[in-house]
Amino acid sequence: MxxxxxxxxxxxxxxxxxxxxxxxxxxxxxxxxxxxxxxxxxxxxxxxxxxxxxxxxxxxxxxxxxxxxxxxxxxxxxxxxxxxxxxxxxxxxxxxxxxxxxxxxxxxxxxxxxxxxxxxxxxxxxxxAQMGPEPLGPDFRPTDFHAALRRSRMPVKAQLLSQRPVAGVGNIYADEALWLSGIHPRARRVGPQRAARLWGAIRQVLQAAIEREGTTFRDYQMVNGQSGRNATFLIAYGQQGRPCPRCSTALRKTDVGGRGTTYCPRCQRA
DNA sequence: AGATCGGCCTGGACGC
DNA sequence: TGCGTCCAGGCCGATC
Known part of the structure; x- marks a missing residue:
């Protein structure tokens, strides 16, 4: 992916x-x-x-x-x-x-x-054509991001996957960023403070993954045929059943917008 | 016009 | 062993 x-x-x-x-x-x-x-x-x-x-x-x-x-x-x-x-x-x-x-x-x-x-x-x-700003570029700003999220009533995870509030986030990094910022993937309203936390979390998880040349969960390979090294650092995606590193509650898998979604039912709040 | 949902596509995991 | 079913999910297009 x-x-x-x-x-x-x-x-x-x-x-x-x-x-x-x-x-x-x-x-x-x-x-x-x-x-x-x-x-x-x-x-x-x-x-x-x-x-x-x-x-x-x-x-x-x-x-x-x-x-x-x-x-x-x-x-x-x-x-x-x-x-x-x-x-x-x-x-x-x-x-x-x-x-x-x-x-x-x-x-x-x-x-x-x-x-x-x-x-x-x-x-x-x-x-x-409708893609949002590059998350690691200067056009991605917390206030604009919050305003973009407010323009839709879809669950926040579905919004991220739409590529409109921000570019390049898919299922893996959406789960990771939502866990890191403590936001429930099905949340439909995200206030300015939580939007700013999500903004920072998106940048953090993407930057760390770039430094490890991406996540190979199944198929992804680079041009040189090698795998990315980020898979062992995943906290949420694909980790259902494991204890949440913040609160030890077992991570739960559910469905959001037709996509498999793993989150902490205790510390990710709607 | 925005939201939702099924389809695309294949290999692999799993159950019987 | 072999067959059937389900799942993975980015994006698109039909439909509501």
Whole structure:
């Protein structure tokens, strides 16, 4: 489940090997969620950045308007270069041939997406178009965050997963941040003080996870094939039945907005 | 227009 | 052993 720290780790490994390369040909699996990726053929990759859980590669080509290759890893997406230890793989859904190598997009469950759009035009990608501020950037401020949470009556966890109040938080880090800030995932009203605590908790759990190159719970792998090291540091996500480190109450698993949710029934308050 | 819910997709865990 | 069922969940689109 690649969320912001996982996608950031992928971006850091992908960037030096993709930027300034020319894409000489493109292959995509017709059964997967790919749109206009052929339009990347012949272009040069001018830059690679992360926005929430998306990777955005700027593309330049002679006699053509600027475009962007938008990449989302879905649940099981991973990029791998065909290096020395490469072997054929039935789960490769797309291949970008570069002027100096071959980059595969492997995705067992086909939730990943690759799309080429006019540069900056995300109108066909609603989640990206409506995405909230980067949680580790200067535009993410406690007061604005509180105001954003007040604009909806959905449970706070569902709001986080919507990507609108803040970018890049998924199921793992939502559970972690809500535990850290002592807020019940089903809370529908979060006051300014609790919003500020959640603001800080989101930044804290994401920053720590980036430093450990993400959480590998099942499938997530970096471009070099390695796993992230954050899984053993999780306090809430997937830890149902274990004692809460704050109050020793057994963590409970429930369902919020159709997503598995683990929380402390005693010290996370609605 | 916002909220809700089912569908997508596959492998793995589990029960009988 | 083998089969069936359920679960994981980011995002999208249909529907209310």
């Amino acid at each position: 690649p969320e912001l720290p996982e996608v950031e780790s992928v971006a850091r490994q992908l960037r030096p090997r993709l930027v300034n390369r020319r894409i000489t040909s493109v292959w995509t699996d017709p059964q997967s969620r790919f749109v206009d990726v052929q339009a990347a053929t012949g272009a040069r990759v001018a830059g690679l950045r992360r926005r929430g859980k998306y990777l955005l590669a700027g593309l330049t080509a002679a006699e053509a308007p600027r475009r962007e290759l938008v990449m989302h890893l879905g649940m099981t997406g991973a990029f791998r270069f065909r290096d020395g230890d490469w072997t054929p793989d039935a789960y490769v859904r797309a291949t970008l041939t570069l002027d100096d190598g071959v980059l595969d997009f492997r995705d067992v469950r086909r939730f990943g997406r690759l799309t080429v759009v006019p540069a900056g035009d995300y109108s066909t990608i609603a989640t990206l």
